[in-house]
Amino acid sequence: MANAASGMAVHDDCKLKFMDLKAKRTFRFIIYKIEEKQKQVMVEKLGEPAETYDDFAACLPADECRYAVFDFDFMTAENVPKSRIFFIAWSPDTARVRSKMIYASSKDRFKRELDGIQIELQATDPTEVGLDVIRSRAN
Template sequence: MSLKTKRTYKFLIFKVNDDGKEIVVDARGDRDGKWEQLTEQLPEHECRYAVWDHDFTNKEGRPMSKIFFILWVPDTAKVRSKMLYASSKDNFRTMLDGINYELQATDADEIDYEVIIDRCKEA
């Protein structure tokens, strides 16, 4: 809700806590946060969930915002972690309100900023 309605954050990154029983906030991006700040905070060998609030101007020149849910599952992550994040994704995502798009990425190329821009061209 802080991201969608209050627009307090540009992005949030979540992780499953050490005992595997709770999903907690791992990082927050201020409202003026950049895409690179989000991607730089995704660990190379660990899974994460992320939510990105993307502001853009549509074809008619109207300012818009779309919220992306990202499942970060790098190829180098442990199999147990991959399974945990994959199995809890749907339940966690349903608790988040206002998600417009979903991305799953296993390496940095799959979450390039151009992917975000291309998805918003439909709006």
């Protein structure tokens, strides 16, 4: 079903891969891209479980918008291993205005498709999705 605000549909693969990340931990991260010609959100890249946060950050294009999901593992102050699933709306200042508008108007509907998001981040430059920011939001 297309998003009323922007007319974007969500490809089934987006939800299926997210379920794999959430339930089976098959992936460390997923990068999603809106294909404007096809008017739908598609999976652009899947991060292997062994990949790091730096690998993920390197996949975010410098001048294009993306949605991303990252499964962040960390230790609590009590030494208990935990994990949080982050949804990141990446909209760099250098992206085209039209692209930023399409991503912004499609975000809430797309995010609702991914059941299990725990923390949301909106980022316009790499410092806003730095590992220190992720760590501070995870606790």
